Amino acid sequence: MNILILGSGGREHTFAWKIKQSPKCGRLYIGPGNAGTGLIGENVPLDLMSFPEIGDFVISKNIDLVIVGPEVPLALGIKDYFKQRDDIRNVPLVGPDKKGAMLESSKDFAKQFMVKYGIPTADYATFDRSQLEQGLDYLKRQNLPIVLKADGLAAGKGVVICNSLEEADKIFKEMLLESKFGKASAKVVVEEFLSGVEISVFIVTDGNTYKILPSAKDYKRIGENDSGPNTGGMGAVSPVPFADDTFMKKVEEHIIMPTINGLKTEQIDYKGFIFLGLINVNGEPMVIEYNARMGDPETQVVFPRISSDLVDMLLGCAQGTLDQIELSIDSRSACTVVMVSGGYPGSYPKGLTIKGLDTPTENLIFHAGTSSQDGHILTNGGRVLAITAFGNNLTDALDLAYDTVDQIEWKDVYYRKDIGQDLLAMVNKTVETSAE
Numbered sequence: 001m002n003i004l005i006l007g008s009g010g011r012e013h014t015f016a017w018k019i020k021q022s023p024k025c026g027r028l029y030i031g032p033g034n035a036g037t038g039l040i041g042e043n044v045p046l047d048l049m050s051f052p053e054i055g056d057f058v059i060s061k062n063i064d065l066v067i068v069g070p071e072v073p074l075a076l077g078i079k080d081y082f083k084q085r086d087d088i089r090n091v092p093l094v095g096p097d098k099k100g101a102m103l104e105s106s107k108d109f110a111k112q113f114m115v116k117y118g119i120p121t122a123d124y125a126t127f128d129r130s131q132l133e134q135g136l137d138y139l140k141r142q143n144l145p146i147v148l149k150a151d152g153l154a155a156g157k158g159v160v161i162c163n164s165l166e167e168a169d170k171i172f173k174e175m176l177l178e179s180k181f182g183k184a185s186a187k188v189v190v191e192e193f194l195s196g197v198e199i200s201v202f203i204v205t206d207g208n209t210y211k212i213l214p215s216a217k218d219y220k221r222i223g224e225n226d227s228g229p230n231t232g233g234m235g236a237v238s239p240v241p242f243a244d245d246t247f248m249k250k251v252e253e254h255i256i257m258p259t260i261n262g263l264k265t266e267q268i269d270y271k272g273f274i275f276l277g278l279i280n281v282n283g284e285p286m287v288i289e290y291n292a293r294m295g296d297p298e299t300q301v302v303f304p305r306i307s308s309d310l311v312d313m314l315l316g317c318a319q320g321t322l323d324q325i326e327l328s329i330d331s332r333s334a335c336t337v338v339m340v341s342g343g344y345p346g347s348y349p350k351g352l353t354i355k356g357l358d359t360p361t362e363n364l365i366f367h368a369g370t371s372s373q374d375g376h377i378l379t380n381g382g383r384v385l386a387i388t389a390f391g392n393n394l395t396d397a398l399d400l401a402y403d404t405v406d407q408i409e410w411k412d413v414y415y416r417k418d419i420g421q422d423l424l425a426m427v428n429k430t431v432e433t434s435a436e
């Protein structure tokens with residue numbers, strides 16, 4: 001089978017690495033890809049916003065399966081485009097249509113959906129520009145901190161947690177009146193603050209049945225101990241120790257099943273991944289957000305733990321035969337440490353030579369923002385590499401990953417040294433408490 005992966009990050013490199021292991025994989029294309037995906041398949045300079053160009057490529061290369069990595073083409077309706085174009089209508093595509101992608105592209109839509117289907121989430125209200133006064137009045141009646149969210153896609157930057165009413169008023173006005181997050185903040189969701197540890201749970205669904213993939217925790221802040229601004233993700237671990245059978249049973253019964261039933265009732269034909277951004281509030285899972293795709297860098301720990309054939313799973317998803325697929329999971333722990341350009345998530349240089357990539361290792365080196373030139377691999381983004389390692393436990397996995405991180409360098413490289421440490425502290429505390 002000829003397969004096309006759309007995207008260019010660490011998530012897409014991980015997809016490519018795993019897909020290439022399948023005996024079903026023939027020619028593998030990644031559009032536009034990065035230096036890492038270019039080592040596994042053929043990079044093609046596709047514009048993810050140009051659906052006709054992608055459709056023509058699918059025809060010209062006899063593509064049998066398309067996987068859409070990032071959210072923007074999904075939110076813009078790439079699936080709908082495929083459905084309405086006769087020559088590509090029947091090409092299996094992993095990713096929801098525009099309506100399904102609204103679970104991610106409109107926080108107001110997602111909140112309404114959760115309320116309608118009884119899915120546990122924070123209390124909220126939504127306001128547009130014409131409701132400014134009602135909104136300010138609503139803010140006065142909320143407890144602190146107050147969470148303000150731009151309704152639309154804002155590349156992970158559209159959420160502000162306000163610790164005073166003055167701050168909330170100011171940001172609320174900036175969002176609605178001054179387009180703080182562009183069109184994304186034409187509507188603002190005001191949400192109750194939830195306190196707890198976050199966890200990402202992933203499912204793949206064909207709209208009818210679903211499979212639960214390994215859970216993961218990512219580390220969004222740039223600084224150690226979760227300090228400083230948000231990033232795309234600085235590392236991840238899987239599994240998450242507190243996501244035991246009891247917790248996951250609640251996730252399945254209170255969140256996953258009603259989500260799938262809700263999608264069916266709304267007649268949303270959802271064939272793709274659903275990323276549940278959850279928070280553990282005193283043992284009860286609640287939804288912080290939905291995403292209509294896999295997470296990055298969570299994919300770099302979730303997919304390596306899938307030991308069954310990924311192409312079978314992706315085809316089952318896109319063709320509505322997921323119930324016939326066996327999913328097997330490696331019981332070992334995996335972690336990934338993201339190495340970023342100095343300056344990220346602010347401005348940073350590109351084009352720096354990365355040294356040490358050829359050091360022999362059992363670990364997996366996924367490229368996120370790289371390019372290649374004259375045989376050298378250069379930095380080409382904020383998040384540059386994600387180093388994934390396995391271990392019989394989280395501590396071993398982390399030790400191995402950091403061994404490789406230590407071998408790789410470029411000017412002003414930065415990474416967090418505390419990935420997974422909060423979870424290890426939690427595990428140790430539980431052990432101590434139960435020994436008392």
Ligand code: AMP
Binds near residue numbers: 191193195288
């Ligand atoms: P989101 O884009 O909705 O995932 O929000 C980004 C981050 O903001 C989340 O990962 C949380 O850390 C935080 N956050 C969002 N909503 C809430 C909430 N209701 N309570 C506490 N933290 C939140």
Ligand code: GLY
Binds near residue numbers: 233
């Ligand atoms: N790691 C968070 C995300 O992919 O949105």
